[in-house]
Amino acid sequence: MINLETPKKQAGLVDQAHQLAMNMLRPISRKYDRAEHEYPKELDMLAALIDGVSETGATGGAGAGGVRRDARPKDDGGVRNGANLASVLSIAEMCWGDTALLLSMPRQGLGNSAIASVANEEQLERYKGTWAAMAITEPGTGSDSANITTTAVQDGDEYVINGEKIYVTSGDRADSVVVWATLDKELGRAAIKSFLVRKDNPGLKVERLEHKLGIRASDTAAITFTDCRVPAEDLLGSPEIDVKSGFAGAMATFDNTRPMVAGMAVGCARASLDLTRDLLEQAGVVIDYDRPALSQSAAAAKFLQLEADWEGAKLLMMQAAWMADNRKPNSLEASMAKAKAGRVGSDVTLSCVQLCGTLGYSEAELLEKWARDSKILDIFEGTQQIQQLIVARRLLGLTSSQLR
Amino acid sequence: MTGTTGRPLALGVTRSYSFVMSIMNSLRPGGRHGLSSKETRDPIGLAVAAVNRLAQSDLIDRVGLRRQTEQVVYSTTRNGFRVATAAGRTFARAGRRTAGERPAAAESRGLFDLTPTEDEQMLVDVVAELAAEVLRPVAAQADDACAAPAGVLQAAQEIGLTVLGVPESLGGIMEERSAMAGTLVAEALAQGDMGLAVATLAPGAVATAIGLWGTEAQQQTYLPAFTGGADGQDVPVAALTIAEPSVLFDPFALATTALRDGDGYVLDGVKSAVVRGAEAELFVVAAMLDGTPALFLVESGAEGLEVEADPSMGVRAAALSRLHLTGVRVGGDALLGDTDGTAYTECVRLSRLAWCALAVGTGQAVLDYVKDYVNEREAFGEPISHRQSVAFMVADIAIELQAMRLLTWKAASRAARGQDFAREVGLARQLCAEKGMKIGLDGVQLLGGHGFVKEHPVERWYRDLRAVGLMEGAVLV
Numbered sequence: 001m002i003n004l005e006t007p008k009k010q011a012g013l014v015d016q017a018h019q020l021a022m023n024m025l026r027p028i029s030r031k032y033d034r035a036e037h038e039y040p041k042e043l044d045m046l047a048a049l050i051d052g053v054s055e056t057g058a059t060g061g062a063g064a065g066g067v068r069r070d071a072r073p074k075d076d077g078g079v080r081n082g083a084n085l086a087s088v089l090s091i092a093e094m095c096w097g098d099t100a101l102l103l104s105m106p107r108q109g110l111g112n113s114a115i116a117s118v119a120n121e122e123q124l125e126r127y128k129g130t131w132a133a134m135a136i137t138e139p140g141t142g143s144d145s146a147n148i149t150t151t152a153v154q155d156g157d158e159y160v161i162n163g164e165k166i167y168v169t170s171g172d173r174a175d176s177v178v179v180w181a182t183l184d185k186e187l188g189r190a191a192i193k194s195f196l197v198r199k200d201n202p203g204l205k206v207e208r209l210e211h212k213l214g215i216r217a218s219d220t221a222a223i224t225f226t227d228c229r230v231p232a233e234d235l236l237g238s239p240e241i242d243v244k245s246g247f248a249g250a251m252a253t254f255d256n257t258r259p260m261v262a263g264m265a266v267g268c269a270r271a272s273l274d275l276t277r278d279l280l281e282q283a284g285v286v287i288d289y290d291r292p293a294l295s296q297s298a299a300a301a302k303f304l305q306l307e308a309d310w311e312g313a314k315l316l317m318m319q320a321a322w323m324a325d326n327r328k329p330n331s332l333e334a335s336m337a338k339a340k341a342g343r344v345g346s347d348v349t350l351s352c353v354q355l356c357g358t359l360g361y362s363e364a365e366l367l368e369k370w371a372r373d374s375k376i377l378d379i380f381e382g383t384q385q386i387q388q389l390i391v392a393r394r395l396l397g398l399t400s401s402q403l404r
Numbered sequence: 405m406t407g408t409t410g411r412p413l414a415l416g417v418t419r420s421y422s423f424v425m426s427i428m429n430s431l432r433p434g435g436r437h438g439l440s441s442k443e444t445r446d447p448i449g450l451a452v453a454a455v456n457r458l459a460q461s462d463l464i465d466r467v468g469l470r471r472q473t474e475q476v477v478y479s480t481t482r483n484g485f486r487v488a489t490a491a492g493r494t495f496a497r498a499g500r501r502t503a504g505e506r507p508a509a510a511e512s513r514g515l516f517d518l519t520p521t522e523d524e525q526m527l528v529d530v531v532a533e534l535a536a537e538v539l540r541p542v543a544a545q546a547d548d549a550c551a552a553p554a555g556v557l558q559a560a561q562e563i564g565l566t567v568l569g570v571p572e573s574l575g576g577i578m579e580e581r582s583a584m585a586g587t588l589v590a591e592a593l594a595q596g597d598m599g600l601a602v603a604t605l606a607p608g609a610v611a612t613a614i615g616l617w618g619t620e621a622q623q624q625t626y627l628p629a630f631t632g633g634a635d636g637q638d639v640p641v642a643a644l645t646i647a648e649p650s651v652l653f654d655p656f657a658l659a660t661t662a663l664r665d666g667d668g669y670v671l672d673g674v675k676s677a678v679v680r681g682a683e684a685e686l687f688v689v690a691a692m693l694d695g696t697p698a699l700f701l702v703e704s705g706a707e708g709l710e711v712e713a714d715p716s717m718g719v720r721a722a723a724l725s726r727l728h729l730t731g732v733r734v735g736g737d738a739l740l741g742d743t744d745g746t747a748y749t750e751c752v753r754l755s756r757l758a759w760c761a762l763a764v765g766t767g768q769a770v771l772d773y774v775k776d777y778v779n780e781r782e783a784f785g786e787p788i789s790h791r792q793s794v795a796f797m798v799a800d801i802a803i804e805l806q807a808m809r810l811l812t813w814k815a816a817s818r819a820a821r822g823q824d825f826a827r828e829v830g831l832a833r834q835l836c837a838e839k840g841m842k843i844g845l846d847g848v849q850l851l852g853g854h855g856f857v858k859e860h861p862v863e864r865w866y867r868d869l870r871a872v873g874l875m876e877g878a879v880l881v
Contacts, residue, residue, distance in 0.1 A: 002519065002520055002521075002524075003514070003517050005516065289827045290752065293834060311814075312810065316807055318516060319518060333806075336806060389795075392792075393795075395799065402787075403795050404790075404792075
């Protein structure tokens with residue numbers, strides 16, 4: 001039966017996340033935006049709290065690791081509202097609090113999602129409790145991630161990794177990094193594998209931290225790998241180079257993480273909408289869902305347009321997560337959600353600054369911060385344009401050589 | 405008093421005076437032919453305009469000066485040509501003026517789910533077939549003729565579209581509140597053709613309204629005529645009329661009025677977007693009663709009703725008309741629903757929901773069509789779909805269309821469960837109006853010149869999609 005509400009059984013979790021965001025993230029939001037690269041020590045306690053709650057099962061498996069798809073799902077023919085949906089909903093709430101701090105949550109890195117997506121059972125057990133960052137982008141390779149030049153060469157029961165990675169979220173604070181490297185550049189995307197590298201590996205060096213437009217509370221690192229030796233059992237998933245399945249293994253991570261990034265944009269944008277609505281109403285602007293928008297004030301009409309777009313992004317995000325929970329292939333829907341949420345995130349947060357004038361532009365409020373934070377969400381885990389490429393190829397049945 | 409076209413309604417003292425006044429009025433530029441009232445005509449302009457008037461006159465046709473093929477096919481499409489409403493059937497009064505039957509709200513297990521129920525899916529499958537096999541093939545012709553073919557109307561009646569919103573206990577087909585099923589059906593029908601979808605759904609809008617807000621007497625009096633359709637009886641043509649031909653129309657501030665008169669009411673005003681107005685036997689008319697909008701059942705035989713064809717940019721197969729009400733007296737039992745605006749507000753929302761569903765269906769038709777087209781059409785030695793500027797437009801159509809659909813479904817499912825859906829339908833309408841039009845616009849653009857000509861259906865979808873966001877009434881889920 002069609003129903004697009006937050007599931008009853010996850011409502012409590014969403015409320016909890018909202019309270020955490022309001023009472024733990026918002027009070028330190030501006031502080032760490034200003035103190036870029038300073039470690040938000042308050043998060044240690046929050047992470048411990050979340051770990052504790054997770055162990056009770058009360059989080060419904062939500063979190064970076066919640067994206068794992070069981071090999072044999074319990075199929076009772078019924079509809080599932082599982083960890084994927086719980087994850088995107090709680091991520092959205094946390095990003096309503098602060099996107100950068102959500103990205104800095106210990107043990108909730110994108111690398112953790114990658115592990116959950118592609119690691120085997122033995123690895124999953126072994127990596128329990130690690131905080132894993134994700135390293136894909138290189139100085140010369142962004143969106144064309146099949147073109148990475150970092151190499152992994154087998155040497156006995158080890159791989160030797162050489163290369164440079166940039167834009168590694170939590171690259172400094174995390175205790176491990178999931179690195180994409182190619183086993184054989186000649187074999188193209190099929191040869192790209194991911195490896196878990198411990199931060200104390202002598203071949204790994206954090207070179208610098210970036211100074212950024214937004215999400216300044218989150219550390220973004222450049223990392224070099226120089227003859228970095230990792231045990232063969234730290235190659236995630238299968239070491240076989242299967243030219244047929246191609247990129248599928250590594251890319252499966254994206255099907256799971258893109259709805260999460262959509263969730264970040266949805267949460268960040270809602271922070272702007274909530275505050276802007278309140279400020280507008282205090283200024284006497286009435287927003288009426290029944291009267292034609294064109295007969296209301298221009299500010300109210302603009303707000304309605306923003307909220308409608310935002311609602312669309314949120315529902316696309318929920319659809320993509322719901323499909324993952326129900327073992328339906330969701331590459332198309334994940335990219336649709338990411339594309340819509342990414343652009344809506346920017347439009348909403350920037351428009352809200354404009355609606356609120358210098359009040360919105362000032363650091364006295366957080367609106368200007370959200371308008372800076374949101375931009376990265378239309379870039380990382382696949383830019384707007386990459387999402388459009390994926391959607392278009394799927395819809396039109398075109399290969400990557402036909403639609404380049 | 406002048407009509408909406410600026411032509412005097414009453415004849416003057418002498419015919420010649422009347423004729424001169426008519427010409428003078430018609431030569432005043434403002435408000436006609438897309439001219440603003442700020443425009444003025446100089447003497448040469450006046451002469452040109454007069455010649456043009458003559459060229460348009462029926463007179464030269466009557467004396468055979470113009471080739472028959474140049475004649476406008478439907479005389480009712482001429483501005484200002486009005487006829488009395490259809491004589492219509494007599495609806496035998498029955499029942500008591502107590503609250504009528506109400507459909508039960510749907511129950512949910514509280515899970516997020518995008519899967520229609522089995523019943524809904526069966527219904528959608530049947531309607532999708534009707535849309536593809538019956539509606540689409542005749543859509544261009546119906547658009548041109550400003551009329552829905554009898555076969556289409558008959559087929560829609562046979563599968564029970566008219567009584568979709570009527571509870572089973574009153575002879576309808578659904579056990580529960582049918583807003584969700586109605587939304588899925590409207591979407592599927594519009595994938596065939598929006599104009600024909602509106603024509604076939606219009607009587608059901610009135611039946612649904614009576615099911616939702618009617619007294620026992622209103623239900624007993626009117627619904628049997630609608631529910632007899634499945635047995636092959638002719639279902640009455642009926643129209644839910646809310647819109648009025650005014651700029652910045654606000655359905656909560658109507659110009660049409662209802663004045664109390666003894667036990668009954670007297671209605672005055674002009675309604676627009678009246679589906680198949682000339683044939684309609686029963687109208688639901690929205691009018692202000694004591695400053696609050698309310699709904700009234702008006703049978704077509706009532707004194708003071710006139711209907712005027714109002715062919716519009718699109719949705720032409722629905723034979724859109726204007727309904728003029730001049731001192732129309734109805735009984736006290738004509739009031740449909742309450743007088744505090746509750747039923748009316750819900751009616752406006754449910755109608756907007758139906759228009760959203762129509763936008764989604766039409767948007768899907770555009771997407772399906774352009775997908776094939778851009779893959780087949782070649783330029784510079786390869787399919788144009790191989791170009792990002794083309795492919796990304798298609799991707800964006802798909803993304804926004806799905807967002808429109810999810811918003812519409814969310815509003816519909818809330819309505820079906822009896823939850824407040826004001827916000828959801830407001831947002832769905834906002835998105836469907838904006839993105840729906842963009843889909844129509846991009847659809848034509850993707851076909852280039854081929855999109856502009858009637859050889860392809862995309863220009864029709866462009867015209868139809870402009871309706872969403874400005875239409876009120878006519879359809880209801």
